[in-house]
Amino acid sequence: MKKSWLFLLTSILAIPFALADIAETLKNVWWKILSIGNLSFLGLSDGSVVVAFTRLLIWVFVFMVFFAALVGLGKSGKTSGIFSFLTRAQSGVIAAVIATITAVFLPGQVLLAAGVGWATIISLILVGGPIVGLWYLAWNWPEGEETKATLFIKLLLSILLFWILSAMKYHVARML
Helix, strand or coil, X not given: CHHHHXXXXXHHHHHHHHHCCHHHHHHHHHHHHHHHHCCHHHCCXXXXXXXXXXXXXXXXXXXXXXXXXXXXXXXXXXXXXXXXXXXXXXXXXXXXXXXXXXXXXXXXXXXXXXXXXXXXXXXHHHHHHHHXXXXXXXXXXXXXXXXXXXXXXXXXXXXXXXXXXXXXXXXXXXXX
């Protein structure tokens, strides 16, 4: 009697699993994770997704800066700062209000221009850093007398630099 009761209970609890398609469920979970990566979960068009996400990042950044400044200029140990009359909660509210005003009223074109500027700086560092490093290595290495081996390595570095710069020229010309 006890085993049949357990079998009946197990069968009733297993009905939803028999109707569920595990592969489809896992596929949907995977697409949800990917939608977070490409920001499509915000439900906005492509251009406004970047602006909306940048507004969120600007809000977080401005909040952190103002909150840290208000708390830091407030009570610091035994000494009192110029904002010592504010409590930590009041500093958080003021920082949140300033961050919200900044994120809401900052024009989208300004956000996109700032993003393009920072992206350009980072890409120049990521692409130009190895080029400058290889050039410096080829110019200043070794400190002592040059041998045939070091001259051969410098030749290989020069060929590598030439290849990188010609590939960059091709891709930049294609973009323009």
